[in-house]
Amino acid sequence: MKTIDLFCTVIDNFGDIGVCRRLALQLHREYGHAVRLWVDDLASFSRLAPELDTRAAVQSWQGLEVRHWVEGAADGVIPADIIIEGFGCRLPESFLNAMAQKQPAPVWLNLEYLSAEDWTLGCHGLTSPHPRLPLRQHFFFPGFDPRSGGLLRERDLLTRRDAFQRDPATQRAFWDYLHCPEAMQAGKRISLFAYENPAVPALLTQLAGESEPVLLAVPEGRVLAEVSRWCGRELRAGDHLTQGSLSIAVLPFLSPDDYDRLLWACDLNFVRGEDSFIRAHWAGRPLVWHIYPQDDAAHMVKLEAWLALCRESLPASWLELQRQWNHGAIDAAGLFRAWPEVIRGSAAFCRHLSDQSDLAARLEEFCAER
Numbered sequence: 001m002k003t004i005d006l007f008c009t010v011i012d013n014f015g016d017i018g019v020c021r022r023l024a025l026q027l028h029r030e031y032g033h034a035v036r037l038w039v040d041d042l043a044s045f046s047r048l049a050p051e052l053d054t055r056a057a058v059q060s061w062q063g064l065e066v067r068h069w070v071e072g073a074a075d076g077v078i079p080a081d082i083i084i085e086g087f088g089c090r091l092p093e094s095f096l097n098a099m100a101q102k103q104p105a106p107v108w109l110n111l112e113y114l115s116a117e118d119w120t121l122g123c124h125g126l127t128s129p130h131p132r133l134p135l136r137q138h139f140f141f142p143g144f145d146p147r148s149g150g151l152l153r154e155r156d157l158l159t160r161r162d163a164f165q166r167d168p169a170t171q172r173a174f175w176d177y178l179h180c181p182e183a184m185q186a187g188k189r190i191s192l193f194a195y196e197n198p199a200v201p202a203l204l205t206q207l208a209g210e211s212e213p214v215l216l217a218v219p220e221g222r223v224l225a226e227v228s229r230w231c232g233r234e235l236r237a238g239d240h241l242t243q244g245s246l247s248i249a250v251l252p253f254l255s256p257d258d259y260d261r262l263l264w265a266c267d268l269n270f271v272r273g274e275d276s277f278i279r280a281h282w283a284g285r286p287l288v289w290h291i292y293p294q295d296d297a298a299h300m301v302k303l304e305a306w307l308a309l310c311r312e313s314l315p316a317s318w319l320e321l322q323r324q325w326n327h328g329a330i331d332a333a334g335l336f337r338a339w340p341e342v343i344r345g346s347a348a349f350c351r352h353l354s355d356q357s358d359l360a361a362r363l364e365e366f367c368a369e370r
């Protein structure tokens with residue numbers, strides 16, 4: 001058992017805290033480590049952990065110690081054996097000084113954002129000495145390749161998914177719980193989680209014209225404004241409406257576990273950012289990725305790197321659709337073209353990834369070697 005300090009700043013949205021929360025829980029539950037999770041924005045965190053007390057400076061949550069990371073909060077605290085800096089968030093000077101005094105020195109990692117770009121493989125595990133203190137920071141790059149830091153995947157995740165996907169009664173109970181009993185009658189069930197996207201109207205118009213009933217489940221979030229505009233009324237969680245073949249169900253923002261179940265229950269998932277993107281891979285079902293937009297279109301390079309990995313499993317038309325979605329102009333009529341190949345290829349890509357060890361296992365090994 002080791003002690004771990006995991007630091008997270010919330011930039012915007014839920015990805016940073018989504019990843020850090022998931023990693024902290026896994027390190028505690030599967031490896032028995034005592035994890036202290038430092039978060040600067042408890043309000044955002046509480047969207048993924050509603051039982052959290054957003055005013056508490058220190059609290060116990062799901063076996064973790066959660067600390068509100070405000071200025072001075074880490075002063076005088078003895079650093080843990082392993083320090084994980086989430087996504088280059090900067091540690092306070094006082095804490096760095098305390099790390100330098102600790103014997104033996106803590107293993108200090110910078111957990112980077114996920115990317116399938118080749119250069120990340122060369123940088124994974126590299127070390128950078130601190131300019132002033134006797135400390136060395138290691139760069140840990142998540143990724144899709146055995147040479148990378150891997151992808152977050154809980155040990156029992158795929159077993160739970162298989163049990164869910166094999167059992168229609170469990171799925172029916174889940175849709176009932178979401179107040180969407182109509183989902184079980186739909187020919188296709190789709191979830192939509194995305195940033196604002198001008199391609200949304202074309203998608204919805206296409207789905208409304210499908211020859212079989214389609215259920216679109218939209219958890220509350222940034223894409224809802226465009227869905228509302230298309231529907232001609234302001235939508236909120238709990239709203240249901242039908243246009244042509246398309247039934248739209250607006251869901252509340254779900255708990256992370258329920259969101260996993262939604263991904264498992266759908267035939268197609270529109271996802272975004274980093275964490276939901278990876279969770280959709282583990283669903284083993286087709287996904288469309290809305291990548292987090294960056295300045296100078298740097299995200300398009302990341303998108304292409306991921307598409308290059310999928311090339312062997314998925315048809316070119318499906319990969320092209322991902323580009324279109326990210327450019328805000330989708331040829332929606334082509335959505336279900338080559339659908340059987342897309343289904344098969346998505347399952348195969350998931351199997352290929354799940355043959356590899358997961359991120360927490362690689363992190364554990366990485367720290368043990370140091």
Ligand SMILES: Cc1cn([C@H]2C[C@H](O)[C@@H](COP(=O)(O)OP(=O)(O)O[C@H]3O[C@@H](C)[C@H](O)[C@@H](O)[C@H]3O)O2)c(=O)[nH]c1=O
Pocket residue numbers: 011012013014015016018019048113193219221252253254255256257259272273274275276277292
């Ligand atoms: C829709 C939904 C999502 N979620 C979770 C899944 C994920 O953990 C989280 C969403 O995170 P992401 O999918 O990563 O998308 P995001 O857009 O919220 O986060 C982004 O934040 C930026 C700052 C990062 O740079 C991006 O890489 C990205 O991570 O919300 C739920 O728990 N319930 C829900 O109903």
